[in-house]
Structures are given as structure tokens and as C-alpha cells.
Amino acid sequence: MDYQQTIQYLYSRLPMFSKIGKDAIKPGLNNIIRFCDILGNPHHKFRSVHIAGTNGKGSTSHMLAAILQVAGYKTGLYTSPHLRDFRERIRVNGEMINKNGVVHFVKSHKEQIEQIEPSFFETTVAMAFDHFAKEKIDIVVVEVGLGGRLDSTNLITPLLSVITNISLDHTNILGNNLQMIASEKAGIIKPGVPVIVGEKQKEVENLFITRALENKSSIIFASNEWEIEHQEPSVKREISEPNVILKLLPVNITAKSSDSQIFKTSDQLFLDLTGSYQLKNLATVLSAVNGLISQGFVITEQHIKTALRQVSYLTGLMGRWQTISLNPLIICDTGHNEEGIKAVLSNIAGTPYKKLHMVIGMVKDKDIRKILLLLPKEASYYFCQPDIPRAKNAEELYSEANENQLTGKVFSSVKLALAAAKETAQDDDLIFVGGSTFVVAEIV
Numbered sequence: 381m382d383y384q385q386t387i388q389y390l391y392s393r394l395p396m397f398s399k400i401g402k403d404a405i406k407p408g409l410n411n412i413i414r415f416c417d418i419l420g421n422p423h424h425k426f427r428s429v430h431i432a433g434t435n436g437k438g439s440t441s442h443m444l445a446a447i448l449q450v451a452g453y454k455t456g457l458y459t460s461p462h463l464r465d466f467r468e469r470i471r472v473n474g475e476m477i478n479k480n481g482v483v484h485f486v487k488s489h490k491e492q493i494e495q496i497e498p499s500f501f502e503t504t505v506a507m508a509f510d511h512f513a514k515e516k517i518d519i520v521v522v523e524v525g526l527g528g529r530l531d532s533t534n535l536i537t538p539l540l541s542v543i544t545n546i547s548l549d550h551t552n553i554l555g556n557n558l559q560m561i562a563s564e565k566a567g568i569i570k571p572g573v574p575v576i577v578g579e580k581q582k583e584v585e586n587l588f589i590t591r592a593l594e595n596k597s598s599i600i601f602a603s604n605e606w607e608i609e610h611q612e613p614s615v616k617r618e619i620s621e622p623n624v625i626l627k628l629l630p631v632n633i634t635a636k637s638s639d640s641q642i643f644k645t646s647d648q649l650f651l652d653l654t655g656s657y658q659l660k661n662l663a664t665v666l667s668a669v670n671g672l673i674s675q676g677f678v679i680t681e682q683h684i685k686t687a688l689r690q691v692s693y694l695t696g697l698m699g700r701w702q703t704i705s706l707n708p709l710i711i712c713d714t715g716h717n718e719e720g721i722k723a724v725l726s727n728i729a730g731t732p733y734k735k736l737h738m739v740i741g742m743v744k745d746k747d748i749r750k751i752l753l754l755l756p757k758e759a760s761y762y763f764c765q766p767d768i769p770r771a772k773n774a775e776e777l778y779s780e781a782n783e784n785q786l787t788g789k790v791f792s793s794v795k796l797a798l799a800a801a802k803e804t805a806q807d808d809d810l811i812f813v814g815g816s817t818f819v820v821a822e823i824v
Contacts, residue, residue: 381483381486381487382483383479383480383482383483386482386483386486386487387466387482389486390466390486390500390503391500393493393494408530409530409532409534409535411496411497411498411499411502411532412498412502412505412506412532412535413535414496415489415492415496415498415502415503415506416506416509416535418489418492419489419506419509419510420513422509422510422512422513422514423509423513423535423536425512425513426456426512426513426517426518426519426520427518427519427520427538427539428519428520428521428522428536428538428539429444429519429520429521429522429538429539429540429542429668429672430522430524430533430534430536430538430540430541430542430568431444431521431522431523431524431542431543431544432524432527432528432531432541432542432543432544432565432568433524433542433543433544433545433546433565433578434544434545434546434547434561434565434717434719435544435545435547435657435715435717435719435720435723436544436545436578436657436660436661436664437523437524437542437544438459438523438697438700438714439653439658439661439697439700440542440544440578440661440664440665440668441457441459441521441522441523442457442459442691442692442695442697443653443661443662443665443687443688443691444521444665444668444669445457445471445474445521445694445695446474446687446688446690446691446694446695447665447669447679447683447684447687447688448518448519448521448672448677448679449473449474449687449694449695450683450686450687450694451677451678451679451680451683451687452678453518453519453677454472454473454515454516454517454518454519455472455473455517455518455519455520455521456470456471456472456508456511456512456515456517456519456520456521457470457471457472457474457520457521457695458470458471458505458508458512458520458521458522458523458533459523460501460504460523460525461817461821462821463698463699463817463820463821463824464698464821464824466482466504467479467482468696469504469508470504470507470508470511470512471695471696472511472512472515472517474693474694474695474696476696477507477508477511481511482507485507485510485511486507489506499532501525501532502532505525505532505533505535509535519539519677522536522538524565524568527561527564527565527567528543528564528565528566528567528568529563529564529565529566529567529568530564530567531567531568534567534568537570537573538568538570538573539573539574539671539672539675540573540574540575540576540668540671540672541568541569541570541573541574541575541576541597542575542576542577542578542664542668543565543566543568543575543576543577543578543588544578544579544660544661544664545578545579545581545660545719546558546561546562546565546579546581546583546584547561547717547718547719558581558583558584559583559584559587562583562584562587562588563587566587566588566591569588569591569592569595569597570595570597571595571596571597572595572596572597573595573597574597574598574599574600574671574674575588575592575597575598575599575600576599576600576602576664576667576668576671577599577600577601577602578601578602578603578660578661578663578664578667579601579602579603579660580601580603580604585601600667600671602663602664602666602667602668603660603663604636604637605635605636605637605640605663605666605667605670606633606634606635606636606662606663606666606667607633607634607636608631608632608633608634608659608662608663609631609632609659610629610630610631610632610656610659628650628651628652628654628689629650629651629652629653629654629658630648630649630650630651631648631649631650631651631659631662632646632647632648633646633647633648633649633662633666634646639670640670641669641670641673641674642666642669642670642673642679642680642681642684643666643681647681649662649684649685649688650685650688650689651688651689651691652688652689652690652691652692652693653691653692653697653700653701654701655700655701655713655723655724655727656723656726656727656730657715657723657726657727658700658701662688666684669684698820698824699712699713699714699817699820699821699824700713700714701713701724701727702824704823704824705811707807708802708805708806708807708808708809708810708811709731709733709809709810709811710798710802710810710811710812710813711727711731711810711811711812711813712812712813712814712819712820712823712824713727713812713813713814713820714814714816714817714820715814716742716743716746716814716815716816716817717746717751718750718751718754721751721754721755721815722754724812724814725754725755725756728756728810728812731810733808733809733810734806734808734809735760735805735806735809735810736756736758736759736760736809736810736812737759737760737761737762737801737804737805737809737810737811737812738755738756738759738760738761738762738788738811738812738813738814739762739764739794739797739798739801739811739812739813739814739819740755740761740762740763740764740777740781740814740815740819741763741764741765741766741771741772741774741777741794741797741815741816741818741819742771742772742777742815742816742819743766743768743770743771743772743816743818744770744771744772744773744776745770748772748777748780749780751815752780752781752783752784752786753784755781755784755786757784757785757786759786760787760788760801760804761778761781761786761787761788761789762788762789762791762797762798762800762801763775763777763778763781763788763789763790763791763797764790764791764792764793764794764796764797764819765777765792765793765794766794766816766818766819766821766822767793767794767818767822768818770818771816771818774790774791774792775790778790793822794813794819794822794823795822795823798811798813798823
């Protein structure tokens with residue numbers, strides 16, 4: 381098989397969560413344990429940081445990987461899902477695994493794939509671990525796919541376990557309250573491994589503290605360690621080049637603790653990830669950096685400042701409050717649960733525009749009632765559906781939205797919806813594209 385045939389084989393043969401949802405999940409770690417045993421347990425051959433959480437784990441993973449990369453460490457990065465190219469999931473110093481590497485892995489282990497019958501995600505985790513081991517990586521940043529306790533990535537014993545935050549998402553799989561979801565995320569905590577929790581949330585903080593104590597692991601809440609705030613919006617700078625639009629957002633950062641290995645007083649950073657929610661993620665990243673420095677990593681203030689100005693360039697991150705056009709202003713974001721949409725709306729509120737146009741699509745296996753209640757009624761909506769089996773029918777989305785006084789038109793594809801929004805919008809309007817990772821994947 382060539383590369384395209386190999387990818388088609390993986391997509392067609394293996395259960396894929398992005399396509400069919402819950403039915404794609406194979407509970408437990410048995411499959412990944414068997415697969416990695418055949419591969420010679422590659423996860424024992426590299427150091428790692430493990431990152432879980434409801435929102436922000438992707439951005440946190442990319443920021444931390446960028447910092448390690450700039451600090452001179454050969455850095456692996458495993459994330460999911462991908463937006464455009466399957467190989468986005470597996471990177472070394474920002475470079476995607478090459479096509480021959482994907483073909484060779486599947487060709488070499490096709491017998492095991494058909495014997496073990498792993499899910500699509502389990503296979504990609506095994507491929508990633510095998511690739512990182514062969515590349516002799518210094519450290520790998522591993523993002524959890526879903527939950528934590530039973531996630532295939534939970535095979536690793538990392539240097540740090542990082543949990544960004546907890547909110548309601550995938551409730552049909554992880555549980556319908558914050559405590560149940562937090563318990564699943566806390567499943568990545570390993571004996572003696574330090575724990576970084578991004579937000580101190582009163583509903584679940586004791587659960588994390590208890591789990592850390594049970595594992596004899598130290599625990600730090602990043603929100604207790606850092607105070608981070610935007611500077612005045614007027615200080616934002618925009619650089620426009622062909623097909624590249626970069627915003628640098630200045631933030632002021634103050635270390636609350638004198639124990640910090642970095643930024644012992646106050647300092648200023650410029651971020652290329654400009655969503656306001658990145659301030660919480662940044663605190664988590666800085667606490668993780670302190671944790672790595674405590675374990676012997678050499679990371680300086682300058683490494684951090686240099687990396688955070690160019691995370692997208694260094695790691696290939698896309699879809700996080702990403703500007704894709706200026707006239708009219710078009711911004712996309714992968715936020716798709718209640719907390720994610722709240723963060724998106726906060727960013728929209730801070731963006732100057734005359735009229736708001738929203739290109740929105742969602743998946744059918746989520747309760748979207750609370751999200752629809754949050755969306756602004758004054759916007760013009762372009763309802764669509766991404767090209768996946770899990771997509772919510774655009775007509776159904778339109779009908780449910782109408783019940784909440786959201787008005788607009790229905791389009792059969794994301795691209796048609798965006799084209800209609802661009803044709804209607806004036807230069808001083810804002811077009812937002814989102815509602816689902818899979819909507820954003822079709823336009824970035």
C-alpha cells in the first residue's frame with residue numbers, strides 16, 4: 381500500500397471516534413499493552429509529560445513542546461485529533477512523522493493490527509510511541525485522547541502528570557457530573573509522579589489532593605502560583621504576510637510564589653496564541669516548566685519568551701482563536717463544549733466588529749441545549765454540518781437553534797456556509813467559524 385492506501389486502510393478498518401463516537405472506544409488498556417509488548421515496549425525508552433483535561437490540553441501540550449524545543453531538547457509531541465493531515469498527531473521538533481514512516485509501521489504490523497483489532501486511536505498511540513523510541517527523543521509531550529484512566533496513552537509513567545481543568549464534556553462516556561469526570565482525569569496520576577493541576581476548582585480540588593496523597597505524589601495548582609493578565613488591547617500587534625496572519629498578545633505575569641524557578645517577580649510575555657483562555661493554559665505551562673527544571677531540565681526565561689511568540693510556527697498548532705482573514709475578519713476556534721463556547725464568546729466580546737456572522741456546525745452525540753442558550757441572538761447564523769458520520773444534521777441544528785431565537789440559513793457543507801458568510805459580510809464585520817473541531821478542520 382502507498383501512503384493514501386495506508387491511511388484509507390486505517391480509517392476503514394479501525395473504529396474511529398471522530399467518525400462513530402462512543403462505539404469506537406475499546407475500554408481498558410489491554411490492546412495497547414499487547415501492541416506495545418510486541419513493539420518492545422517503546423514507551424519505556426523515552427521520558428514524557430502526560431497532559432489531560434477537558435479544555436486547553438491541546439494548547440498546553442503545544443506550548444510546553446515549543447518551550448522544550450527552543451531549550452534544545454529533541455521533543456516529541458503526540459496530540460489528537462488532527463485537523464488536516466493524519467500526521468499532525470505525531471511530531472518531532474514540530475516536524476510531522478513522514479509518510480514512509482506511517483506506511484512502514486502499518487505494513488510491518490498489519491498482522492498484529494488484524495489480530496489484536498485495536499481502535500484507530502490505539503493504533504496511532506502505538507505508532508507514535510514506536511516512532512519516538514526510534515527517534516531517540518529527549519522528552520515527549522503526550523496529550524490524553526479522552527478521559528485519562530482508560531485512555532491508551534495512560535501506558536506511560538511520565539515525569540509530570542498535568543491536568544488543565546474539569547468541565548462537562550463527553551458526559552455519555554466519562555460521567556454526568558464534575559466529580560465523575562475529574563475521577564477519570566485523575567486516573568493519569570502515577571505513584572511518586574508530581575501532579576500539576578491548572579485550575580483550583582472547589583468542586584473537585586479535594587479529589588485531586590486525595591488522589592495525589594494516595595499515590596505519594598506532590599501536587600501544585602497552577603492558579604495558586606501565577607497571576608497573569610492581558611495588557612491593554614491597543615498594544616496588540618498584527619503582522620500580515622501572504623497566507624500568514626500573526627497576532628502577538630502581550631501579557632503581564634507575576635509569580636505568586638517565591639519558590640518559582642522562573643519569573644521570580646513580574647515580567648512581560650508575548651503570545652501568538654491570542655485567545656483569552658490561553659492565560660489559564662499559560663499558568664499551567666509555567667508550573668510544568670518549573671516542575672521540569674526541578675528535575676534537572678535547563679530552561680531559561682529567554683527560552684520561554686522565544687517559544688511563546690511562535691508556538692504555532694514551532695509546533696504546527698491550528699484552530700485556537702486563529703485568524704484566517706482580515707477583510708472581513710474571519711476567526712475560527714475548536715472550542716465545542718459549554719466552557720469552550722463561553723471562552724469563545726468572551727473573545728468575541730473583546731473583538732471590535734460591526735455585525736457578527738457565525739458559521740456553526742456540531743456533532744449529534746452531544747447535548748447542545750446549554751450551548752445554544754449561550755449563543756448571541758443578534759448574530760446571523762449559517763448552519764452547516766462537517767463531513768463526518770457523527771455530524772449533526774444541519775436542518776436539525778437549525779430547528780433547535782430557532783427554538784432559542786437564533787436565526788439564519790442552512791447549508792449542506794461548511795465551505796458553502798463560509799462562502800455565503802463572506803459574500804454577505806462587510807469589511808468591518810466579524811465571521812466566526814466553529815461549534816466543532818471538525819468544522820474548523822474543513823477551513824484551516
